[in-house]
Amino acid sequence: MKLSRIESLFSEFEELQNQIEEKIAASDLNTELISRELIEQDFNNCISIGRSLVQRGLQPNQPSPHCSNNDSHFTSVNESVSFKLPVIQIPKFDGTYYKWLEFKETFGSLINDNDKIQNIHKFHYLISYLEGEAARVICNLEVSHQNYNEAWKLLCERFDNKRQLISNHLNSLFNFTCERESDKSLRFIIDHVTKNLRALSTLGLPTEKWDVLIIHIVSARLDSTTSLKWEEHRNTLPEIPSLKDLFIFLKCRADVLESVHRNKTKQVTTSKGQTKSLIVTSKGSSLNNSPSCKPSKRTFECMVCKGDYRIFECPDFKSKTPEERVTTATRAINRLCILPIYDASTA
Template sequence: MEALVKRRGQYKSRVTTFKTYIAKVMHSFPDATQALEDTRRLEIQERLTVIREVYEKYDEVQANIDELTNDETDTSQYRERFEEDYFNVVAHAEELLARGKMTQQLLGAAMNESTRGSHARVTDDTAFIPNLSRQANQNIIFKPTGIKLPTIELPKFKGNVDEWLGFRDTFESLIHTNETIDPIQKFHYLKASLEGAASQIIKSLDFSAANYAIAWETICNRFDNKSLLTYNHIKAIFSINSIKEESAIQLRNMIDTLNKHLRALNALGQSTEHWDTLLIYLTSSKLDSITAREWEKERVDKELPTLEEFKAFLSSRANLLDTLELNKGGIHKSKHSDHIKSKSFLIQKQECVVCKEAYHLSSCSKFLQLTPQKRAEVLKTAKLCLNCMKPGHFIKVCKGGTCRKCSGKHNTLLHFEKVSSESTGNTEETNSSSSVLCSHNRASDYHVILSTATILVEDSQGKKHKVRAILDPGSQSSLITTN
């Protein structure tokens, strides 16, 4: 790793040296119209060739460092600084080499213009050359506007077929057909623009100027498939999402999606100008019920509306929905500001009446150690409900649940069982006939209603009558006399 870093530093030093040399040349020849002598031009060409070889070696070393290091941020920043210096100095060198060619072209253009514009012969060469110089300067030197334009970013392509045409056209216009960019630089831009599955296609190619054309051809052969592209764009039109309810955003998305894929199909040589009826039927079937009804009203007087008319309707409808939403929001905001309701909520902290801690009585260990009778006394003393064990009301108006053991109107923690003290005979008889009763605390006005049953009773004449019998669940037997 240390050896790689050291080699990288050497390459950076070579670029810095070349940068210093170019700066001196530009300082010696400040006039942009002045052509360099042949010796100087040849020297710059040789140095430029060497520095490009240095960049190739640097890129290999940097790639090895990227694989070995875990600090991606540091390596990325170093590469960014290095490439900024490299491309800047290469551009200045190319500009110096082009000075002579540009001057010759301008001189030739000026000579032709002078010949066409005047029949008089120019005899004073010294008078002609300054004019030529001024004309050359007017064509070469541009005054800065003071406005810094944003940098054009290269498009990113991840292998999505729908995005291929846009990526291809943009990359070709900015990089591929740009003659001022060397093949090795084009290859670098291409690798930087490809991501995901697309980057894997050219990953095996060595990074060199000769392989750029192969890389670009490989990418084009993989994605520049007209039949596949056409199929995908048609599929995307058929897959436009349905609109469930009125929405300006969804209507505009529908228009944009339709326009995007139609333009792509036209670029692929498909004649879509006769698809109006089909596309209108397809997209109108995906509209919400209200917009679809409005479209039917719109097309009543039109036998066969065009696609442009349909898109104009959707755009107008979206504008209307935006206006209504804006007005609705303003009215709602005004009403809301006029009728502001303030609410306050008081949370009462519940405290255990036994140990005075901040939790419910049912969680108190001291309370749970008491007998049901003692628990009831605690609740009565604290004026708590015997059913929900909360303050503020009594058991007769409590809406809480009943006992889970006997369904009585009391809390399950207050439930207890007692054996009847009455004996009907010997000990065994007493044990077998003893009744288990449920005892619970009730308010003084709490009444018990016994259940009844409707039965048929036959009188002395054999006639049957419906009577209601009382059933006592606390008794082992329910009796009725003959009378």
């Protein structure tokens, strides 16, 4: 029943799409044809999968002759998943070296290596995910079926530079600071070091043997309190601790700091049902953050008529001549500033 419904929807889509293409401008026809081809591919995939399922249901002990091994695996995966998976988002690439490996692997597996997508569509996808310096690398290439492979080749030649990638990840690994003790800064250190080491390992470097070096670099950049705690904890570890030991210590330390910070602010309910925030100090006292403790709104007093406004809004002051205004404003008791370029004769 579902297969029949999809096939009837496909027929309705073709009729409506033909009407759209007859009425749109010639300049928009190419874009509409591309959209039509993508939608038709989705319909064809659904219909093909549906027919394969029907045939396998009629002959459960025999694989469908129209299904390859890949199709059978795809069908079995979809049979086991009873919910819609989230769409994989491809990150945009702006030419930053440390983002290249992630973009290359994601775009390559989802689009570049997908034989079901035509090169012209791959080119459009590629342009939509590039910006900045990366977009300028292929900006001179005309968008066409033949030029896609050349565009991807130019990007790889420009950014898939192993020496540059290693250099950038090493610089990122060695250049970071942790000036103050906080749970966020300690978690950042763990994520920052892990990300760069994983990238360097992908590039073929023996990062699994760098534990002593990385521990020395990280411990030298810790804040004074965390550094002291680490040296104390280090005495309980083997003579040469591993990088995993350091990460476990930093994670536990971050958990403690997060708990302490969370407990500093407590919410209490008064007898009238109002909620107040109490900030607990180190000595156990609390500061009340109720609205009554907020500073009062600032008021102004005119120096000419003592009205509740500033002097330049005073009707008496504005009614004076420019020379009289200067005289009033420069009186010592008023202590008002006059711009040096002010000229009463031309005011």
